[in-house]
Amino acid sequence: MTEEFAAVVERVRERATPDADERERLRAATDRLVDRTEAAIDELPVDADVILVGSTARGTWLTGDRDIDLFVRFPADLDREDLEAYGLQVGWEVLPDGREEYAEHPYVVGEFEGFTVDLVPCYDVADATKIQSAVDRTPFHTAYLEARLDEDLAAEVRVCKAFLKGIGVYGSDLRTRGFSGYLTELLVLEYGGFRGLLEAAADWQPPVELDPEAHGEATFDDPLVVIDPTDPERNVAAVCAAENVARLQHYARDLLADPREHVFEPADPGPFSPADVRDAVADRGTTPVAVRFDAPDIVEDQLWPQLRKSLDGLTGELDRRGFDVFRAEAFAEGSAVLFAELAVAERPAVERHAGPPVGVRDHATGFYEKYAAADGVYGPFVDGDRYVVERDREFTTARAFLDSDALFDVALGAHVESALEDGYDLLVGDEVATLAAEFGTALATYFSPRP
Amino acid sequence: MTEEFAAVVERVRERATPDADERERLRAATDRLVDRTEAAIDELPVDADVILVGSTARGTWLTGDRDIDLFVRFPADLDREDLEAYGLQVGWEVLPDGREEYAEHPYVVGEFEGFTVDLVPCYDVADATKIQSAVDRTPFHTAYLEARLDEDLAAEVRVCKAFLKGIGVYGSDLRTRGFSGYLTELLVLEYGGFRGLLEAAADWQPPVELDPEAHGEATFDDPLVVIDPTDPERNVAAVCAAENVARLQHYARDLLADPREHVFEPADPGPFSPADVRDAVADRGTTPVAVRFDAPDIVEDQLWPQLRKSLDGLTGELDRRGFDVFRAEAFAEGSAVLFAELAVAERPAVERHAGPPVGVRDHATGFYEKYAAADGVYGPFVDGDRYVVERDREFTTARAFLDSDALFDVALGAHVESALEDGYDLLVGDEVATLAAEFGTALATYFSPRP
Numbered sequence: 001m002t003e004e005f006a007a008v009v010e011r012v013r014e015r016a017t018p019d020a021d022e023r024e025r026l027r028a029a030t031d032r033l034v035d036r037t038e039a040a041i042d043e044l045p046v047d048a049d050v051i052l053v054g055s056t057a058r059g060t061w062l063t064g065d066r067d068i069d070l071f072v073r074f075p076a077d078l079d080r081e082d083l084e085a086y087g088l089q090v091g092w093e094v095l096p097d098g099r100e101e102y103a104e105h106p107y108v109v110g111e112f113e114g115f116t117v118d119l120v121p122c123y124d125v126a127d128a129t130k131i132q133s134a135v136d137r138t139p140f141h142t143a144y145l146e147a148r149l150d151e152d153l154a155a156e157v158r159v160c161k162a163f164l165k166g167i168g169v170y171g172s173d174l175r176t177r178g179f180s181g182y183l184t185e186l187l188v189l190e191y192g193g194f195r196g197l198l199e200a201a202a203d204w205q206p207p208v209e210l211d212p213e214a215h216g217e218a219t220f221d222d223p224l225v226v227i228d229p230t231d232p233e234r235n236v237a238a239v240c241a242a243e244n245v246a247r248l249q250h251y252a253r254d255l256l257a258d259p260r261e262h263v264f265e266p267a268d269p270g271p272f273s274p275a276d277v278r279d280a281v282a283d284r285g286t287t288p289v290a291v292r293f294d295a296p297d298i299v300e301d302q303l304w305p306q307l308r309k310s311l312d313g314l315t316g317e318l319d320r321r322g323f324d325v326f327r328a329e330a331f332a333e334g335s336a337v338l339f340a341e342l343a344v345a346e347r348p349a350v351e352r353h354a355g356p357p358v359g360v361r362d363h364a365t366g367f368y369e370k371y372a373a374a375d376g377v378y379g380p381f382v383d384g385d386r387y388v389v390e391r392d393r394e395f396t397t398a399r400a401f402l403d404s405d406a407l408f409d410v411a412l413g414a415h416v417e418s419a420l421e422d423g424y425d426l427l428v429g430d431e432v433a434t435l436a437a438e439f440g441t442a443l444a445t446y447f448s449p450r451p
Numbered sequence: 452m453t454e455e456f457a458a459v460v461e462r463v464r465e466r467a468t469p470d471a472d473e474r475e476r477l478r479a480a481t482d483r484l485v486d487r488t489e490a491a492i493d494e495l496p497v498d499a500d501v502i503l504v505g506s507t508a509r510g511t512w513l514t515g516d517r518d519i520d521l522f523v524r525f526p527a528d529l530d531r532e533d534l535e536a537y538g539l540q541v542g543w544e545v546l547p548d549g550r551e552e553y554a555e556h557p558y559v560v561g562e563f564e565g566f567t568v569d570l571v572p573c574y575d576v577a578d579a580t581k582i583q584s585a586v587d588r589t590p591f592h593t594a595y596l597e598a599r600l601d602e603d604l605a606a607e608v609r610v611c612k613a614f615l616k617g618i619g620v621y622g623s624d625l626r627t628r629g630f631s632g633y634l635t636e637l638l639v640l641e642y643g644g645f646r647g648l649l650e651a652a653a654d655w656q657p658p659v660e661l662d663p664e665a666h667g668e669a670t671f672d673d674p675l676v677v678i679d680p681t682d683p684e685r686n687v688a689a690v691c692a693a694e695n696v697a698r699l700q701h702y703a704r705d706l707l708a709d710p711r712e713h714v715f716e717p718a719d720p721g722p723f724s725p726a727d728v729r730d731a732v733a734d735r736g737t738t739p740v741a742v743r744f745d746a747p748d749i750v751e752d753q754l755w756p757q758l759r760k761s762l763d764g765l766t767g768e769l770d771r772r773g774f775d776v777f778r779a780e781a782f783a784e785g786s787a788v789l790f791a792e793l794a795v796a797e798r799p800a801v802e803r804h805a806g807p808p809v810g811v812r813d814h815a816t817g818f819y820e821k822y823a824a825a826d827g828v829y830g831p832f833v834d835g836d837r838y839v840v841e842r843d844r845e846f847t848t849a850r851a852f853l854d855s856d857a858l859f860d861v862a863l864g865a866h867v868e869s870a871l872e873d874g875y876d877l878l879v880g881d882e883v884a885t886l887a888a889e890f891g892t893a894l895a896t897y898f899s900p901r902p
Contacts, residue, residue: 382697
């Protein structure tokens with residue numbers, strides 16, 4: 001088994017490691033970029049230096065990755081406004097055909113000799129606990145890892161990244177909520193390699209807390225806690241969802257028990273056709289409902305938290321109204337979908353409404369008098385110590401609810417709410433099959449769930 | 452308002468109070484019964500005396516009541532076997548055409564000059580805390596009340612009994628779980644009359660504790676606690692259900708606010724026809740289900756706790772299986788019925804089954820391997836920190852469940868279980884309309900619920 005595992009890892013390692021030619025091209029491009037950037041800095045009225053950060057700096061990028069991250073580091077006492085202005089000036093000088101993006105500050109992204117270059121301004125602070133913006137931390141991460149990752153460990157990191165990509169948990173973006181590059185590198189370092197990490201993760205009993213520098217100063221409520229070696233108050237794994245920790249554990253056991261390369265390849269179930277969707281729904285006997293709308297024009301890291309919040313709000317209200325949600329998920333490509341599969345899509349005409357205990361005289365009398373005079377109400381009668389009535393239910397079908405203004409009473413993300421106000425399509429039952437045109441792969445994954 | 456109330460009470464009081472002729476007939480019959488009983492006692496090898504107990508002893512019986520309770524009191528050191536033998540010997544001697552019944556001991560019930568006579572043996576104990584069987588307490592109750600109920604209070608007790616009968620809460624039998632005669636008398640005594648009781652009850656905030664002799668020695672978990680004046684460890688209202696306390700409160704307020712005689716008459720909604728049942732079901736949009744069987748041949752005080760236990764077991768299991776019970780009730784006349792109205796009568800083909808947290812390695816691996824190899828299962832996948840599968844549901848309709856052996860896995864009363872094993876009719880939806888032939892009144896009450 002150990003030999004088999006080693007052989008699989010060796011093959012993945014070979015594929016993931018850039019060859020000499022790729023390394024040389026990257027090195028040459030980086031050198032030219034640094035020269036250009038330093039020339040641009042010389043024109044500024046302040047001092048600054050340029051540093052290479054990220055996986056290309058640490059030698060942990062995967063074959064074919066095309067990202068170069070350059071940070072321009074300004075004095076810590078520079079005005080934020082000036083930092084942004086100078087940062088953009090350098091960016092446009094180096095990457096005249098680039099575009100502006102926005103994280104903590106605006107910065108310029110552009111193509112250079114076939115690579116995608118991020119040119120980001122940051123402050124030169126004394127240590128990572130003194131940062132003025134989140135990006136100021138990055139140079140410290142790079143310095144920490146550069147000092148500790150040798151050629152062999154860098155190759156182990158590459159294997160690990162390929163594995164995390166293969167099982168769908170790589171990336172700290174808010175759609176994925178998985179493992180960042182920095183987190184991956186820290187974990188490989190902590191356990192001395194890919195296999196060490198797998199063996200440890202297979203036995204984790206979350207919450208798991210790692211503190212490489214033994215300097216943690218805060219407590220966290222996350223399933224995986226990795227105290228930042230450069231900042232005792234930060235959990236590097238804060239964004240990592242419980243699902244993704246569990247997935248790492250599952251596939252770690254899986255790969256150790258049965259080493260094979262295809263685990264390192266992202267699963268591709270092949271898109272569902274409308275007929276596939278109808279077959280799955282018929283087999284399950286559920287009632288799917290979908291609210292489809294134009295995805296609001298915001299970045300993914302804004303969109304996904306809003307989609308999740310909206311889905312939670314919607315499924316919570318469906319449950320409260322008696323339409324039992326069996327499973328639910330948000331999809332987003334060009335349009336966005338709140339998708340929920342219902343176990344119950346119809347309710348009786350009546351609903352039970354419990355009043356106050358009869359012993360609470362004022363409330364009880366008010367309740368009794370209100371409903372005794374009401375039309376179409378069964379009761380009031382006494383159940384246990386309370387008055388109860390059976391009154392008309394507001395919505396007897398999930399369709400009627402989703403088609404009504406009551407949809408807007410649930411907690412929705414702000415941009416999702418605006419988008420829904422502009423209009424949405426409501427699909428119920430087999431009607432959701434039409435989603436296959438745009439979301440065939442997402443539906444295939446939904447109806448063929450794997451860890 | 453006070454005058455109106457007084458006028459209503461006065462009319463009820465007149466109707467409920469036996470006239471001189473009725474009293475004289477009762478007195479004469481009682482005298483002859485006591486003579487006969489004493490003669491029968493003379494033939495026994497032990498000493499005993501006879502005492503009149505119950506409402507006829509206390510002068511609180513309602514016009515038309517035809518019950519005389521005579522107790523034969525034996526020495527406290529008599530063997531239980533001898534007490535039972537002598538008790539029956541006296542009983543048969545006095546009531547040769549009677550029949551044997553059983554409470555704590557066997558005893559004889561028979562007709563005598565138009566009255567129904569219970570002739571019950573008991574022990575002559577020093578005080579009510581020394582009783583050897585529950586019936587030994589009764590003479591103490593009678594003595595306590597005889598010393599305190601004058602003619603006027605006795606008439607107030609009669610009005611109160613008529614009221615409690617009218618609102619359906621009179622009787623400590625286990626079908627009614629309401630107010631016993633003794634409890635009614637204590638409450639009228641405590642509050643100085645019928646009106647005093649109503650005004651107090653209207654303001655009760657259960658749990659309510661009364662202790663006329665201020666000697667209570669135990670705590671009780673009941674909504675109404677009335678410490679027995681003859682036994683500091685006993686709650687006279689122990690059998691009184693929360694519903695019935697609440698009903699007394701409701702109708703107390705109702706009668707005080709709007710005094711009228713018809714509250715003193717039991718409600719008679721008029722039986723539902725099969726068409727009425729179908730109309731009610733259509734109006735409510737629910738799915739009623741009924742399990743009808745031959746009522747087991749046991750006394751009502753055994754039957755009703757078993758019916759309630761069986762109904763609880765059945766509705767609990769229906770709920771667990773996703774068939775939401777909207778309201779339920781047991782009926783019993785010649786046959787018995789467990790009746791439940793469902794808000795959901797059909798479920799999808801699949802059910803969600805959550806496994807252990809992925810971090811609990813042994814259990815998690817066992818769960819994963821079991822279901823990964825199973826046919827027709829969606830998953831295992833990861834949700835939160837757990838494995839989850841969606842597997843075939845055992846019963847997708849309430850009918851299929853109720854028609855299966857799984858019905859016998861719920862907690863049923865022992866005699867109900869035996870009766871069901873002998874066979875039962877299962878009625879679903881409009882089929883329950885056929886119950887109207889035997890249970891038309893019960894169904895009318897069910898579908899026109901009032902406090």
